[in-house]
Amino acid sequence: MDTLEEDEQELARLVETDPIRQADEAITLFSIRERRMLQRIQDLRNALSEKQRKVLQERITVKDVQTVHDDKTGQTRSVVVPIDKLVTTKIEETVIRVINDLLRLEEALTRVQDKKLKAIELKNRFVDA
Template identity: 40%
Template sequence: MTKRGAPRGNKNATGNKGGRAPAGNKNALGNKGGAAPVGNRNAVTTGEYESLYMDVLSDNEKEIYENLDTSSVFQIDENIRLLSIRERRMLMRLNEIVSGMTEKERAVVKELHKKKIPVKGRSNEKQLMIKQELLVETEVKEKEYRKIDDILKIEDALTRIQDKKLRAIKLKNELGLED
């Protein structure tokens, strides 16, 4: 069994008593309760479980909502169509990620540095040195990176969507609603 916590002698949290931020800290100003603002969509990754509420629907979506036909035939057909659109969007997202995959990503950091450059004059005069700012490459980082996690998430969600679509088609067939 491994011990929990930091290794013996670790000084990373020295002076940290836990709890609230120190007095005068403005980092979370306006953020009540430490949560994201209402309506924040940061957690929407695949769109499969996105929450929809009347107060956040656009005017166009509200109009569609109010004019929806609730008959079982229409609902099953609508469900199949929407699942097909969702499936297509997910496939497009997947294609976009796969096409943008790279084996290596390279980051080059360049900084302005002052450098003394000699200025040519007459041969019998003392050589002048002028300070000039030059853009110099200071750091090159190369890391291997693959977006495999994003691909796997979307593929899992896509499988669930396709399963829902298949169940809707089976339900339509069982109810004898086939055209």
């Protein structure tokens, strides 16, 4: 205990050692992880797209010809005026591996659910004993 930081020593004092309470806490944490993973799976399924498009636009100055009327002289003439325009300069399409991410999450979810089931079985053994 003397090698632990102060906050770690406090945490060690707060840790519940009752096996039934530890099993309950484990089941709760596994349930939270399970829910988070299910939400990520749902998010991936909703955004299921195998291609992602990235468009790069830049502001550049171009010369434009405009007609100007001079009220004093009454003449109309064409004038070259610089104008800033937003121009697409680059388009990239990349293939993303949503399916692979989805499969990895589902495999991890299965492992979490298996651990949750084992914690439930452990708790039941303590309760039945």
